[in-house]
Amino acid sequence: MIIDQITDQPLIQATRFVLRPLRRSDAGAVGLHMGDERVARATTNIAHPLPPGATEALVARALAVDRKKDVWVIDGSQEDQREVLGVVSLNRLDRDQSQLAYWVVPGLWNSGIASEAVNALIKANPQNNHEVFAEVFQDNAASARVLTNAGFQYLGDAESHSVARGANVPTWTYIRKMG
Numbered sequence: 483m484i485i486d487q488i489t490d491q492p493l494i495q496a497t498r499f500v501l502r503p504l505r506r507s508d509a510g511a512v513g514l515h516m517g518d519e520r521v522a523r524a525t526t527n528i529a530h531p532l533p534p535g536a537t538e539a540l541v542a543r544a545l546a547v548d549r550k551k552d553v554w555v556i557d558g559s560q561e562d563q564r565e566v567l568g569v570v571s572l573n574r575l576d577r578d579q580s581q582l583a584y585w586v587v588p589g590l591w592n593s594g595i596a597s598e599a600v601n602a603l604i605k606a607n608p609q610n611n612h613e614v615f616a617e618v619f620q621d622n623a624a625s626a627r628v629l630t631n632a633g634f635q636y637l638g639d640a641e642s643h644s645v646a647r648g649a650n651v652p653t654w655t656y657i658r659k660m661g
Contacts, residue, residue, distance in 0.1 A: 491552050496602040501554035504544040511566040513537030520588045522646035530646040550574045556599050570599045582616040600632045611660050620652040634658040
């Protein structure tokens with residue numbers, strides 16, 4: 483079952499924006515930025531070029547009642563910014579653990595948006611996690627700093643497949659113990 487608005491996923495207030503559940507009306511703006519090769523190459527699961535229907539499928543999964551992943555839009559509209567500054571998500575794992583992922587609109591890279599979003603999400607701990615994991619590609623030192631500045635500890639090296647790059651890419655893996 484798919485609903486239009488997620489009611490069991492909280493709004494999370496940050497200083498410059500709010501993290502709010504993804505909604506159907508976000509598909510255009512989210513798709514525009516997901517289609518940017520720079521965003522896609524920084525993620526494991528966004529294809530480039532973005533195939534037709536990919537954004538709509540993301541929205542449908544995010545709105546499904548039985549979803550495993552909570553997705554928030556980084557929404558700056560309350561501060562006269564863009565409505566979609568990026569996306570942050572928590573994918574539920576076993577034993578009160580989640581996997582964090584995020585991306586920010588390229589024009590806002592190095593502006594502190596990602597750090598503020600990750601810190602707000604970790605502080606709110608909306609899934610009541612004991613631990614949150616994250617990984618970044620080793621050629622993305624800025625994202626690694628976002629994680630370490632939010633209290634994540636380095637776990638080790640690994641690799642993940644990047645759909646946009648069409649290859650396995652070396653990663654750094656991090657953990658954040660909550661509470």
